[in-house]
Amino acid sequence: MILVVSTLHEPSVNRVVRHLEDRGAPWARINTEEFPLLRAGRIALGGAEPHGVLDTPRGAVDTRAVTAVWMRRASRPAVPRRFSAKDKAFVADEANAFLNGFLDLVSGRFVNPREAERRARKIPQLELARRCGLSVPRTLVTNDADAVRAFAAAACGPVVFKPLAGVGSNGHDFARDLGDRFGEAVEVEPQSPSADPDAPAELVFSQILTPERAAHLDALRYAPAIFQDYVEKAFDVRVTYVAGRVFACRIHSQEADDTAVDFRRMALRERIEDVGHALFEPPVPLREGIERFMQAAGLVFGCLDFVETPDGAFVFLEVNPSGQWLWVEQLTGAPISEAVADALCS
Ligand SMILES: Nc1ncnc2c1ncn2[C@@H]1O[C@H](COP(=O)(O)OP(=O)(O)O)[C@@H](O)[C@H]1O
Ligand SMILES: [Mg+2]
Known part of the structure; x- marks a missing residue:
């Protein structure tokens, strides 16, 4: 069963x-x-x-x-x-x-094993990835504006910033859709305390730290964030890992301005299928690094984000242990759902 x-x-x-x-x-x-x-x-x-x-x-x-x-x-x-x-x-x-x-x-x-999923948080996973031989960007997590200024001054190029815990996009109040199934008025508390059930699902996108944005760095005292060296991209790469199987997909995010810094902005378009998606065979060292990392993290399933640089290097950004893959399956035909079924049956 x-x-x-x-x-x-x-x-x-x-x-x-x-x-x-x-x-x-x-x-x-x-x-x-x-x-x-x-x-x-x-x-x-x-x-x-x-x-x-x-x-x-x-x-x-x-x-x-x-x-x-x-x-x-x-x-x-x-x-x-x-x-x-x-x-x-x-x-x-x-x-x-x-x-x-x-x-x-x-x-x-x-x-996934529940403890492994709980442990798969942003900060420890970047360090685990590095120890498993994956390359990761120079990273600072802070609410200290001066530290960010020093980090940016030491950078060779642009710096990108993004949220640490993500946004409570799980704010949908399912109970509203349930009508009278419960026989009384019920509500479902959002998973994350920040999620507002009245708001549509939201994302905070990654952004370049431009001088105009750097002028607002003091707002960090309200919430820390992640700052990283901006890794120049040939492609965004989404790897869906399922029990030893690796489905690697290049996302042609650099062909348009809106998706260049954060490919997820494609969700704001009318047709996401206009953004190219292509499966590719990952080089053996990348595949081995992913396997080592997923074993060490204790994860059976995960959606990993990488940047592929113009000279063909792969830089690890994150793993989401319960990430979404349907769009990759739909746009590329990668049999990911079938692989999940296999993993559950084996
Ligand atoms: N250090 C970085 N250099 C270049 N692009 C980045 C960097 N960090 C994030 N991005 C871009 O931002 C988007 C989301 O990145 P990700 O690290 O997965 O953030 P999140 O944790 O918010 O999902 C991707 O398009 C990714 O290429
Ligand atoms: Mg991501």
Whole structure:
């Protein structure tokens, strides 16, 4: 039995599930908003066979039967709107503790292991990548404007800055879409405290530290950020790593001004397919560096961002352990969803 732990609107789940069905692999999905209000769970301890059972739309799932768990962007539980803030927090913590304890009783493979996903934060991953032989940009993380000025003065070229923790783009209030399924008004707290459920999903893009922007550096006292040497690009490279398989895609971000500094600005266009995407065979040293890094990070799955320089070097920027790949699959035909299904079945 393969258990998918996800959230109500996660488009990648349907794609992967289709491949599980092609293989005849039994699967079930729990959308974490639905526990505990809509789904019951039972964990029995103190006997010879400690185990948990969780009701899902496809029937009850027993931890003893689960061979693999796909952790795909779990969310927080839906909580009645009428509850006080204190009660909402209590419910969320209790639900979370139950689900984590349930998953602790599973001995199958986790994609990704939960501790590895928690550890995969920006600062330690840059240092881990360096130790694994990947090249990384000179980096300063700070809220100290003077330190940034010194960093920029020592740079050979431009400096880029970007957020450290990202933005709470997970601010979508799923409960609004649920209508009367819960039988009462509920809400789902955003994953990140910064996410405003009334705002559309947002990104803060990477930007060059120009003299005009440098004039606002004192605003750093409100929030630290990452500063890096700007790596000159031939291409942005998105590597999707799935259990030893490497799907490397060049993104032709340098052909237009809007995508040159941050390729994700293509999302603001009407047609993202106008930005070239091409699969390529990564050179062996890059492939080996990625493998070493992913092993050391304990990650089975990850979306890695690199810059490919005009002289063909690859510079590591980050790994997102639950990154999105559907657009790469759609634009290039890379069989990533199938590889995820393979990883869950093996
Ligand atoms: N040091 C850098 N040099 C050049 N471009 C960069 C650098 N850091 C980030 N970028 C660009 O910004 C975009 C997002 O980069 P990334 O490091 O993945 O940021 P985030 O953590 O916000 O996703 C990519 O287009 C990437 O090429
Ligand atoms: Mg990124």
